[in-house]
Amino acid sequence: MDELVFYAGLAIAALAILVSGPVAIALTIAQRGRIAVLESRLAAFERMPPAAAPTLEAPASRRQPEPARENLRPAPTVPPIPKSRPDPVAKPPRPSFEERFGTRWTVWVGGIALAFGAALLVRYSVEAGYFGPALRMASGFALALGFLAVGETLRRRLRGTLPVPATWPDIPAMVTAAGTVALFGAIYAAYALYGFIGPELAFVALGATGLAAMVLALLHGPALAGIGLIGALATPLLVGKGGGSAWPLTLYLPVVAASAYGFAWFKGWRALAVAGGIGAGAWSLLLGLSAGDASTAAAALIHVVLQAALAGLTFALPHHATTAEHARPDRATTAVLFAAALTMLAVLGLTVQTGYGAVWILTALAAVVIPAAAGFLVMPAAAGLVVAGLASSAVIILWPPEPGLHWDSLLIRLDTTDPGVLLALAGLSAVGIAAMGGLRLIGGGRLPLATALIYAAGAALAPLAALSFAYLRLAQASVSPSFALAAGVLALGMTGLAAAFRAQRERTPADALTIGFGVFAAAAVAALALGMVFAVSGGSLTVAMALAALGTGAIARRLDIPALRWCVAGLGVVVAGRLAWDPMVVGGELGQMPVLNWLLVGYGVPALAFGLASRLIRLPGTKPDAPPLIAEALSFLLAAFLVFFEIRHALHGGDIFAEDSGVLEQGLMALSALGFAAVLVRLDGVHHSAVIRIASLAFGVIAFAQSLLALVFAVNPLLTDEAVGGGILFNEIVIAYGLPALVALALARTAQATRPRWYVLAAGGVGMILGFLALTLTIRHGFQGAQMGLDRETSQPEWYAYSAGWLAFGLALLGYGLLRHSLTARLASAALVALSTLKVFLVDLAGLDGPLRALSFLGLGAVLIGIGLVYQRFVFAPARAT
Template identity: 45%
Template sequence: METVLLLLCLIAIVGLHRRNSGFASRIDKLEQRVRALSAPVEPGPAPVSSAPDIREEAAPPLAPPPEVTATDETQERLAPSVVPPVALPPASPLPASSPRPSRGFEENLGSRWAVWVGGVALALGGIFLVRYSIEQGLIGPGVRVLLGLAFAAGLIAGGEWLRRREQPLDVAAFGNANIPAILTAAGTSTAFASIYAAYGLYGLIGPTLAFVALGLVAAVTMGAAILHGPALAGLGLVAALVCPLLVQTTDPSPVALVLYLAFATGTSYAVSRLRLWRWLAVSTAVGAILWGFGLLVGGDAWLAALVTHVLVQLVLALLFLVVDPHRTEAPEEAVIDRLATVPVFFFAILAVFATASFGTGLERPLFIAAVVLLMTVSACRYPAGAGGALAGGLASVGMLAIWPVVSQAWSEPERFVRDLAVSPAPEALTSFVTAAVLVGAIVPLLSLLRLGFGHRLRMGPAAWYTAALTLTPLGVLIVAYWRVTYFDHSIPFAVVAGAMGLGFAAATAWLRGKDPDLDSPAIRLAVGGAASAAIAALAAGLTFAFDRGILTVTLALAALGTAYVAERVKVPALRWMVGALGIAVAGRFAWDPSIMRGEIGTTPIVNWLLWGYGVPAAAFLLASRILAREGRDWVVRFVESLGFVFAALLVFLQMRHALNGGDPFAPTTSHMEAGLAVTQALAFSLLMVRLDLSRPDTLYRYASLLFGGLAILGSAVVLGVFENPFLGGGRVIGGPVFNSLIPAYLVPAAMAAALAWAARLNRPRAFVLAAAALALILELTYSSLAVRRLFHPGGRIDLFRSMSDAELWCHSLVLLANGLVLLAIGILWRLREARLAALVCLVLAVLKVFLVDLSALQGLTRALSFVGLGLALMAIGFVYQRFVAPSGAARPPDPAP
């Protein structure tokens, strides 16, 4: 193996040598050409020109210009200026100013990569020396720390000496491969590790001395980064954050780790502030967040360290990302700072997970209040970080949602998740309610005050404040209602929701008083949001007051109220809020399509389905009509489609409720139920076609195609195969004539024919023909099954039962009758498709008579079958000759294209 590696190395070295030799020869040729081009030009004899010398020969006389009267100033400006000839010096060689050739692989490897790898190796070498001495027991802890500090001091001194030397290195030629900066970064990393080991591993120094020592190293790092540039700052931050992972101990100290992280990140923030390196501040916040998630796995022993880390790092991030960069910024000029907003949201997520680690007591609500207050106060003071207000609101909602169940936290995560799904009742109910009240009031109140006194805010910060004002209390109310009652009937929560609605109404009036004419876009947006939240809270109260309150109904009513407010106050942003509520309803429906829980009731139509599906359907349809007054955009189409979906579900579930004894979710089905479902799909397709005729829209076009496709699929799969009584799909219910075959096959056939008739005006021909073919197939299926039901009184008409001669003859008669009826329709209404369908029936009748009746029938029935067929064909021929053929002959030919 070693031999192979040596051969590979020799081959690589030879290849690199040959490649470098080629590069060297090409560079020599280029240098020769540059020297030749830059050589001085020897003066020679002037070339003899045959052109006349304009200085010796006079030009031909020109015609005198017309006299122009001008002022003295104009004459002076227009007078020709005589420029004396300037003698040019002899040509002198110019220095070649060709651009520096690009560095090749060898130069990059030797001058750039080697420096970086060497700096990283020095930093890791200092840390691993400490680790090796620990494992081998070579020297005592004090000597180890002193050697580490000495090594760090040597690296820092070497970097500073190289920076101050009389002939400085040409570091600009190598970009960011700055040797003094990297040496200094390696030294500071080693110093951080040594001091942390002296305090956290060996206990050689106390907290006070550790604080002072880390402060000194932080000061050295800060000063060195200011002198050496961003390379030192980046490497120093990475080394400082990775050091606790490399230097391990069997008895870690959480307090020491949090203190160390605070000094490391604080130093990095200070450097970023002094040099205005925003990337360094954001990177520091990311490192602190990652360390916070790492502390989550420490268990109860690390709880205090986790809480301290979250609060300290949140304060530092807010100071250096929000407060300091925007402290002199005017509120009316502030725009959303995304680099500051994103880390705050991640701190909110970290705080949510940290909440589940608490035990019983007041510590949890106090921690929640502290986090939410810090985020909201900084966001309201500095509009550029307005996203922090919504981050605080979402953190409060998430903390209440993940509140432990019956003393189960991270120690038993499987049981925690199982209990949360089965019974979400929170432990320490008093603390839970206290936290809900605190966080439910802090964020909206501060956001409301900021909006009320911020008339000139831009739309970006105003939108964040409005979202925090409305979404936070509503989210807290819904989560608390779920955790305490599990979506059950609750009069106290209904009262709370009503009080919240009144509070939002008062906030709307207060905001409107600040700007009665709504000239300020920020106030107009806030008024619309507060009014929508008031309607949503009142709708939630109504839902809580009923026995089986459902979130879907609340959100649908809130969407209707928001649409009304948006149309009245003319706030375009509220249209998007209606769409957001619709998305929430769609997500809720995708999570649990049944929506209703418990007993629905046995009374047809007037039951809980009418509330759970009818109210959202009416709310979304009315909301779409209100929003359509300002134009039909995607929000209108989406909300209207939700209304149609709930309307279709209402009809379908009411039908199943009536057919299954009050259980719309029964696992059984029948051919009558399948036929009614197909009828419903065809009816909705017909409705979309009619709506598209009055108000053409892509929503109606695609909806009609969707419902039509569902009807065809249901007819082919369910009615044609699985629930077909002839193929064993069940018993026909009812008498010989009026039975379940009528709603299962005849009614859908009539609806499909109506759809084909209406769709001929604005739908593709293929769609019209498909609907007409479906109508014909369903009608022929009904006729055949109805004839079979006449001859089998028990309702069982499957194919395993015998077929008499009379039944077989009646099938032929029915085919002929269908053909004659379709022919009459085609002639009277001049429908060629109906006449073609009649011919199809006649062809089927002929095939049936000659292939089946000829062999299966005997005696009189066989004769009657052929006689009837012959008479029918003769009559059809006469009708075609009398009514169809002449009209076709007299019809003028189609115009030429």
């Protein structure tokens, strides 16, 4: 024991020497600097010229009277003497590497090293067992107080003696920050590791330390606050969590975050507040990830609620006195509320299996209440209502299923635990958000347009989203009269709100009242659409949202409310997200009748609704902006899905989920895509829409790729030997290859003036390839029958037929090229003729015998001579005549 005391004393002495050396050097430099400053000031004073004697002004009584102005002659104009420009102030030289190393990096690294050294010393003393718990805690407190004393001494001795550049780190602040970190760690260890103090005293001690650090930061600047925050957040990781329990952190970390927020609020250090929020969020996720039992999960949930409330209070409260006319949305507050809600939802998801209970439900409610309260109480934080609506929908999705069930691929079509509690939470959230938004709108006639629109969006969309997700979780996308009744009640409530806003607008016209009237009227239409889906078809939220978009567009056009156009765009984004999640917006019970089935309702009605809505919300005389373009794009997308699924429904007996696909189906898909592209190219010439232009390019590229990959390789009957239905002239080949070839050639001709050259050449090339395959497969079908694989024997008449057919096709292309003055068609004709020539010389010469060989060569020769004659007389005749 004596040796241990001796070594401990030796270690303390060494530490004192290490600390006193730099301190002595700093004090010496400070004294030398003071003397140098005084000497420079004295030398400057001695070099100053003697001051000129002041000119005395004559008394007023002795002044001569001013002569009359009319007797004065104008004095000759003397050009002013140009003043010499002062010499430009030389910019201070950039600090050298040595200066940066010696004045900045060493101080920053040294401060961080002191902070971490204090925590590591505590940890080492615990692991080595050199001292007892009491002596360890005494050493920790002594080290912390020593750092604080040295920092204060340095502040008094060094501060104000030399003009220190602003870019240099503050040495007294660094030492004081290390003492603050050590004090945090010592108090936490006294509570969590050794049990010297209880939770009440620990809370008081940590709070007092935070207040003391705030006072010290006022003296030392933000560096102390930043270093102290880093050290305080890292202390639990270095020292330990106190016997493996997460509850001490639930007390400790909010105190640290509150201290950081206090510094930031009092001094305007927003960066410190952001850093504190990031640290609090990271710890919340870490606690959620480590929640292995109910107790740890409850601690993580309580911690994340406290941190979210602190963050929302810190960033929203400074705007509480903002008047209505100046209440523009604050981006920083919105981002903080969104991040806080997202963190709470993440912890809810991480603890749903182990921590579901009263604390989990209250945390889910807090995820909605905290942003909603901030948005209602502080007008620049109006987006909090939208965040609350998103959080309410996410809580419904995250709500745990019944025990024994697992999440499926869609996450939401499952039975739920405590459905009554889920309905109560969803209902209260929806009603509360709608009421808050309505009160702000009806009482805030002077609100800026953006703020009023945000309040309106939150108040109208949150109840609709809550009803939709609750229906999917509880009714599982089936017919539900109860949810249809709930949708009717919601529509009635929205109608009442719209009527109230209309009456108020007639008494005191205001933009906020007009927006509220239009948005709640559109929400009533949306609720009725939802009720219709719940009562009749079930599951097709796409239909409801599309009808709601159409109703909103009609209201925006009728009442001349341009802001409602963005509600249509918002509904369009929801529908796009629904399609991205699951393109099969309707179930498997579609009916057996081709075309006239439930697909027309699931895709046709939304396509028509968004198409009409895009026309209703387009502003006349202006270039189309985002809302009509979004609606137009969704209209095209839904129409494409309708055609795609109708083809599968018709060819697979009503089963759109069939795994196989044949040549006829792929041909119809290519025909549809090429047809879409051709029609859109025509429409673009009339409407000049960016969406139509992009959609025509997209459909064309998809059709080109699908035609080459599927029709040429994947389902080609020559390669698959699958049976081809139909007769000799009218069969699946004509539909799958011939019709797409004609449409592709038509697309190439239509797109010449408005599309890139690569697009035109690709369309023409696809048309030529498909036409060539259509001719070749038709010939083989005529000789082989339904099955025509390459492994089957080819007769001599069939070989001859290929030569004749290809030459005839080439002549047809040549005639078209001459009539239409198309160089592309003439080049394609030349390629076919060359192919026929090679075939005759390489194949027919060896494979044919008798008259067929002679006829093959005779026919080829006649055709080639005729082509040469045509080129001489019609193609190049004008050039020769010239």
